[in-house]
Amino acid sequence: MDKVKAKKHLGQHFLKDESIAKDIADTLSLQGYDDVLEIGPGMGVLTKYVLDKPINTYVIEIDTESVDYLNAHYPKLHGKIISKDFLKYNINEVFENKQFAIIGNFPYNISSQIVFRVLDLKEQIPEFSGMFQKEVAERICEKKGSKTYGILSVLAQAFYDTEYLFTVSEHVFNPPPKVKSGVMRMRRKENFSLPCGEKLFFTVVKTAFQQRRKTLRNSLKTLNLSDNLREDSIFDLRPEQLDVAQFIELTQKIEADGI
């Protein structure tokens, strides 16, 4: 069967370098789960190395041409290829009440949506690793004070320990993307339930970073906080000056204010 022709609208950039595929597969710690789901296997360059691990491997792929290719070349995947859009797929069809890891050389056009979906499913996902465009991988792992620290950094780090692992050149892909790539890993914290309302925490973080140059006193105006609360010195800060613990503290103060 012929190779799959890369489709731009699906973010298809196929990895050519087998040693990088192996290094990505090796980011799996294999601790705390027996199953792994690879998002976007394409022609299976990474899948091959994931299949070498002592773990049940499933893949989810939106492109039917890639699915046909995988069926033809990877008999070990028989019955474990989910021909669906990861963003819309109900994971309980395969992983009901199960812990599973997610890995991939992710489609860059939907990077942030994939991270948000993982955060939605965090109760079942103890580990999430793989390749994004470098800027997104860095953003996930960035600490307060940096220019790229933002919504993804705070929300991912509220529930996961995040590590930036290594950078990958654009030349090892076919076709090459315009930007460099970065491999990162997120491992869920032992205690990942927040000591404040999660929905409000998400709202506070997102609202604060929508106007990242403003102080919280200005950017959080839309939350209708009391004048008394707005006197608190935490509101003198800009969002990039707060770490996760401070965003939690801020959310707790807003909760106590009775929003």
Ligand SMILES: C[S@@+](CC[C@H](N)C(=O)[O-])C[C@H]1O[C@@H](n2cnc3c(N)ncnc32)[C@H](O)[C@@H]1O
């Ligand atoms: C960057 S390519 C990586 C392909 C392969 N893993 C590799 O390393 O060569 C991203 C893959 O994700 C697939 N993809 C794009 N959007 C998807 C979605 N919403 N759900 C599942 N797969 C998707 C693409 O078809 C493509 O195969």
